[in-house]
Amino acid sequence: MDRFTGKVALITGAASGIGRATAERLAAEGATLSLTDVAADGLEETAAACRASGAEVLAAVGDVSDESSVESVVADTVGTLGGLDVVVNVAGILQFRDLRQTTLEDWNRIIGVNLTGTFLVCRAAVPHLLERRGNIVNTASTAALAGHPWTTPYSASKGGVFALTQTIAVEFGKQGLRCNSVAPGSILTPIQQAFELPEGADPKLVYRIMALDEQRGPETVAGAIAFLASDDAAHVNGTCLKVDGGTLA
Template structure:
């Protein structure tokens, strides 16, 4: 089976923001898209966007940090659309606290949703990719992997994703499967707006502060991240694997 004959993708956390933009971009590139999120109804706009581009779409409700839910969710995708050969692990949450104030629950929830889910989803989907002899796994990391005050849990999860991605690239390459990571910088989304609300400051103040470390003259948009994901998914990127691409408007390493 070739890439062109099995164009089915899964995007986790695709109800809004970056995940929704990725799902739409993949549909533009000719993929049918399954969107996995906690609430299937919340994915309705993403589904409409995919279908408006002439592609099939499926919303699946699943907790991607739960092993059985992942198995059931992927099975629902196979039944509804077919075997997936593209997986974008985008689901994520934040629970920001300084180390001294961070509870074990804050730590566990962020590690489970942001990192454990990548392992569970990739393990479940890679068998379908092996059977097809082709696959693309793209994991969403973050510039937080380089360290950030108040996000020890999130930074650890996003750094872990980078190590996991490189290991998957080593193990799965001989099956025609690539694994890469996209690490966004500051992106304007509902999530970043909610951070400003929790901080009790105007969102524009957050943007102005972040712009001090962004050198292209503007904050990031979800489409910037979707474009980077599309590069790694493209069949022409078959010689690129185990890489981390920082999409941050400034040099990062």
């Protein structure tokens, strides 16, 4: 398949996990890529892998929670690569902590990256996407759709991403811009190293955040993102596609 030949895709969180798998998938399908992440080494590894499969790649270290960083990544993407067709917001952070021990700093940091970061990237990208009837895929979580214990700011941030996605879909749908999200379940990536059972927590609740069957890797989410970002999903707007092996079914 080469569904992204001639298209420019910006991917955040591209240094690792789902972001890296998405970059590799879109590169394999012909995309020109703009990749960003706070992690410089991982970002360069992803860029090298995508270049090795023939893609033109612009890679820039950037922090999605920082307004000026986001504005400059989007401006450089458009200036260097000529425009923007697809934006995939993947950057995210996770923490497991009892609500009672969750600090305001925890809350602001997690909301700042996961929700404010998604907002900032969407806001900067939408004017360019409107010029090319482009689309956005955001990364929510099953934590947005059903209770995950010990993840108050994370789950709230993902609920926000879910709602923000629907809002953008409706606000710009008539102008040809689509906006969808994926809601991964438990996927094997480095973010899972964040898991720890809070002291005194009831371990019986762990089943709420576990996969129904075997855990899958980030390529399963990348495939769903590629579908939503492609013209195969031309009539799909404002949806949230669960990628959880039926855990929430």
